[in-house]
Amino acid sequence: MTEQPVATVTSPARARRTPSARASRLLANTLTYAFLIAGAALMLGPFLFSLITSLKTPQQFNTSWPVSLPDPVTAQNFTSLFSEQYNFVVPIAVTAQVVLVLVAGQMLCSVLAAYAFAQLRFPGRDTLFWVYVATLMIPAVVTIIPLYSMMTSLDLKNTFAGLVLPFMFGSPYAIFLLRENFRSTPADVLDAAIIDGAGVWRRLWQIMVPMNTPILATLLLITVVTQWNNFMWPLIIAPAEEWNVITVATAALQTQYAGNWTLVMAATTIAIAPLVTLFVIFQKQITSSLGVTGVR
Amino acid sequence: MKARERHEARAAYALLLPSFVGVGGFLLLPVIVVLALSFMRWDLISAPEWVGLENYAYLLSSERFANSLWVTAVFTLLAIPTSIALGLLLAIAINRGLPGTSWLRVLYVLPWVSAPLALGVVWKWILDPSYGVLNALIGERVEWLTDPQLALPAVVFVQIWSTVGYISLFFLAGLQQIPVAVYEAAKLDGAAAVRTLVAITLPLLRPTMFFVTVTSVIASFQVFDTVYAMTRGGPAFRTDVIASRIYDEAFVNLRLGRAAAMAVVLFLVLVAITLIQQRYFRRRITYDMS
Numbered sequence: 001m002t003e004q005p006v007a008t009v010t011s012p013a014r015a016r017r018t019p020s021a022r023a024s025r026l027l028a029n030t031l032t033y034a035f036l037i038a039g040a041a042l043m044l045g046p047f048l049f050s051l052i053t054s055l056k057t058p059q060q061f062n063t064s065w066p067v068s069l070p071d072p073v074t075a076q077n078f079t080s081l082f083s084e085q086y087n088f089v090v091p092i093a094v095t096a097q098v099v100l101v102l103v104a105g106q107m108l109c110s111v112l113a114a115y116a117f118a119q120l121r122f123p124g125r126d127t128l129f130w131v132y133v134a135t136l137m138i139p140a141v142v143t144i145i146p147l148y149s150m151m152t153s154l155d156l157k158n159t160f161a162g163l164v165l166p167f168m169f170g171s172p173y174a175i176f177l178l179r180e181n182f183r184s185t186p187a188d189v190l191d192a193a194i195i196d197g198a199g200v201w202r203r204l205w206q207i208m209v210p211m212n213t214p215i216l217a218t219l220l221l222i223t224v225v226t227q228w229n230n231f232m233w234p235l236i237i238a239p240a241e242e243w244n245v246i247t248v249a250t251a252a253l254q255t256q257y258a259g260n261w262t263l264v265m266a267a268t269t270i271a272i273a274p275l276v277t278l279f280v281i282f283q284k285q286i287t288s289s290l291g292v293t294g295v296r
Numbered sequence: 297m298k299a300r301e302r303h304e305a306r307a308a309y310a311l312l313l314p315s316f317v318g319v320g321g322f323l324l325l326p327v328i329v330v331l332a333l334s335f336m337r338w339d340l341i342s343a344p345e346w347v348g349l350e351n352y353a354y355l356l357s358s359e360r361f362a363n364s365l366w367v368t369a370v371f372t373l374l375a376i377p378t379s380i381a382l383g384l385l386l387a388i389a390i391n392r393g394l395p396g397t398s399w400l401r402v403l404y405v406l407p408w409v410s411a412p413l414a415l416g417v418v419w420k421w422i423l424d425p426s427y428g429v430l431n432a433l434i435g436e437r438v439e440w441l442t443d444p445q446l447a448l449p450a451v452v453f454v455q456i457w458s459t460v461g462y463i464s465l466f467f468l469a470g471l472q473q474i475p476v477a478v479y480e481a482a483k484l485d486g487a488a489a490v491r492t493l494v495a496i497t498l499p500l501l502r503p504t505m506f507f508v509t510v511t512s513v514i515a516s517f518q519v520f521d522t523v524y525a526m527t528r529g530g531p532a533f534r535t536d537v538i539a540s541r542i543y544d545e546a547f548v549n550l551r552l553g554r555a556a557a558m559a560v561v562l563f564l565v566l567v568a569i570t571l572i573q574q575r576y577f578r579r580r581i582t583y584d585m586s
Contacts (some may be wrong), residue, residue, distance in 0.1 A: 028489075032389045033397070039386065040403045043461065047406060049429050050418045066432045113315035122305035128312070135323040139566055141518045141539045142559045145546050146329035147322065152340075169318025200307040229411035231521045232539075236547060247413040251525060254417050261421050271414040279409040283402045 047272070054078070054266040061262045077266035086263075088270065090242060091249035095228060098163050098245060102227045105168030107220060113170055114178030115204050119190065129179070135172045140232070148236055158240040163233075174219055181215045182208055214285070221278070221286055228275055246271045327563075333556035340550050351557035361558060363533055364541040365565075371452055371537055372516040379456040380508060383463030388497070390464070391471045401468070404461025412458065416525025419454045423526075441527055444534045451526055451535050455519060463508055470504030471497070506577040510570055517566055538562055 053061060054077050055070040081088040116122070117129050147166050156162035185208060193203050209216065231247040238244065244252065250267045257263060279286060334351055338344035355361050390401050407415060422429045423440035431437055440450045474497065482492050498505075520539035523529060529536035529544065536544075538558065546555035 029392075029394060032392055032394055035385070036389050036394075036397050036400050040400045042457070043403045043406060045429075046415070046418050046422060046457075047410075049422060053421070061427070066427060066429045109314040109318060112311040116308040116311040120304050120308040120311070121301065122308040125308070131324075132315075132319055135319050137567065137570065138323055138327060139514065139518050139563060141520070141542060142330055142563045143323065143326040145333060145542070145552055145556050145559055146326035148546075149329060149333065149338075149552070150326070166322040167318075169322065170315035172319060172323070175315060200304065200311075225409050229409075229413070231411065231413040231524070232543070235524075236543075247411050247521075250411075250414055250417060254420070254525070259427075261424070261427055264417060265421065268414040268417050272410045275409045275411075276406060279406070280402065283405075286405070 047276070050265045050268050050272075053262055054269045056262050058260070058262050077262045078270075080263065081266050081270070086253065087241075088249065088267065091244045091246045092270070094160075094163075094243055095246040097160065098234075099224060099227045101164045102168055103220065103223045105164070106170050106174060106223050107216070109168075109170030110174035110178055110219075111204075111209065111216070113175045114182050115208055117175070117179045118182035119185075119203070119208070120200065132172045132175055136176065144232060144236060147233070151237055156237070158238050158243050160243070162237045163243065163245070166233075167227075171223075174223070177219060178212070178215065181212050185211055217282075217285060221282060224278070225275055330556045330559050330563075333553055334560045336553045336556075338552040340552065344553070347553065351554045354554060355557055355561060360533065360536070361541065364536050364538045364558075367448065367534065367536055368517055368519075368538045370448065371455070371519065371535075372513060374449070374452045375455045375459075375516055376509070376512050378452075379460045379463055380505075380512065382456065382460045383508070384467050384501075386460065386464040387467035387471055388493075390468060401461070401464070404464060406461070407458035408462040410458075412521035413525050415458055416454065416522040419450075419522075420526045423450055442531050444531050447527055447531055447534050451523055454522055454526065455516070458522070459512065459515075463512065466504055466508050467501065470501045474500045502577060506573070509577075510573050513569055513573070514566060517562065517569075 049066070052070055053066070055073050055075070057070075057072070057074050057076060060068075060071065080086060113132075117125065117132075143166075151157060151162045151165070156165065189207060189211070190203060193207055198206065229247065230245070231251070234243075234245040234248050235251070239248070241249075241252075250264075250271050253267050254264050333344065335346060335348060336344040337347045337350070386404065390397055420441065421427065423431075425431060425437055425439050425442070428440075430440070439446070441447050478496055478500070479492065482496055487495065518539050519537055520543065523535055523537050523540050524543075527535040529540045542555045542558045542562070545558060546552050
């Protein structure tokens with residue numbers, strides 16, 4: 001699913017090139033470029049502005065035009081974020097651990113479930129799968145209060161377990177997506193493995209997983225993005241500072257030091273930059289596969 | 297053979313066990329719990345107390361709750377059609393395959409990988425009346441987020457800004473599945489660009505359109521992070537979307553039963569909307585593409 005059919009839409013026009021057709025094509029191309037470049041500037045602007053501001057001294061920020069470049073460039077906002085006063089090391093560490101546990105848990109549990117639904121026969125399979133798919137309809141906002149009451153009754157407020165427990169056992173979305181992909185694994189490959197005496201477990205790890213690495217990689221990235229950016233659940237279950245994730249810490253900083261924008265922009269940069277970097281590295285993989293995940 | 301089948305079934309149940317803990321314990325059970333809580337009064341301090349339909353009776357008469365539903369509906373009606381139209385336009389523009397444009401879509405997806413909370417904070421600064429970029433650029437002092445007339449449109453704009461690129465990816469995938477031959481036939485028949493869009497592209501994108509609309513509406517009805525960062529529901533509850541109301545009622549006012557009842561209503565509204573959308577998209581003709 002790379003970009004083969006892209007340019008072909010315009011190709012028939014090339015076949016019958018009259019002067020007026022050429023002029024209208026030129027106009028269409030100019031408009032397309034103008035639209036795409038203006039849009040790209042609008043998209044990129046806020047990211048650049050916040051980065052630039054995070055590199056300014058508060059003095060420069062207060063006295064000069066917001067759009068001006070930092071002069072001098074300073075890391076002062078970042079160093080004070082990591083100083084004892086704001087202690088941003090904690091939210092970064094907490095977020096990293098939460099993401100690690102949730103991604104590992106979700107990927108593993110989802111792979112196991114998707115494999116069972118896609119390739120194994122057992123009584124009640126279709127009904128159970130239908131139940132799983134139905135849970136896709138449950139909005140996160142609806143479960144937040146009951147989950148809070150469940151976690152507090154287990155005494156897990158402001159704990160690591162409280163942050164991860166409800167979400168580490170796989171997600172119906174991931175299971176659904178993986179099952180669709182696992183089902184299309186050629187049956188003869190699996191039959192050959194069965195004849196060779198490969199059991200359920202070995203077929204999963206030696207055939208299904210290696211043959212489905214693209215979708216697994218996509219899902220991995222989606223899960224990392226979702227969990228790193230998560231806000232509402234951590235805000236509710238772990239408001240104590242020592243368990244703040246990066247989004248919660250940023251929100252708290254913004255409330256507490258309103259107007260201290262260079263510091264706040266340093267915090268948003270820290271919250272945004274790791275994933276943007278990850279995304280730029282893997283952008284081909286993500287942009288080409290993401291669009292396909294939904295529509296099948 | 298029988299033994300192997302039994303073995304396979306047992307293996308399958310074992311593989312499903314962890315995910316069943318997740319789906320059963322943390323998705324299905326919460327739905328039952330939220331329903332139960334919606335019939336109770338609970339302030340986190342004393343034990344929950346059964347009050348029957350009291351919370352629902354309150355919601356029926358509550359102007360604040362009605363306001364939240366209204367704000368959420370307006371938010372959705374402003375944000376979704378715009379971001380779908382722009383996302384489609386963007387996908388069509390990228391799909392023309394002009395040299396140097398394919399990498400631009402990376403920029404459009406940047407907001408999707410970024411935390412909505414962090415983006416909300418960035419936009420709060422950009423729209424800041426005294427220190428923000430926007431007012432500096434237009435050279436005028438506008439109270440974007442504290443003017444009751446402007447706050448909701450401003451939050452809607454940020455929502456559109458952050459979802460449009462992501463939406464365009466789905467349309468791009470949909471566009472690339474349309475056979476080129478269809479367009480060539482239209483060209484030979486002398487169909488103009490607009491005609492081609494209305495008669496070919498849009499009908500053939502129907503499955504994508506359905507998926508994008510349903511997921512966007514569901515996401516839009518639950519928007520929270522952006523509002524929390526930018527306005528906290530204000531000014532004068534003009535941006536008090538339903539998720540913000542539920543959060544405030546539960547964790548600021550400590551009325552968890554009432555908030556649970558709101559969550560139940562939201563759930564029912566979303567199910568109804570999804571079913572209506574499904575009927576609408578089913579009814580329209582789809583072209584057989586196989």
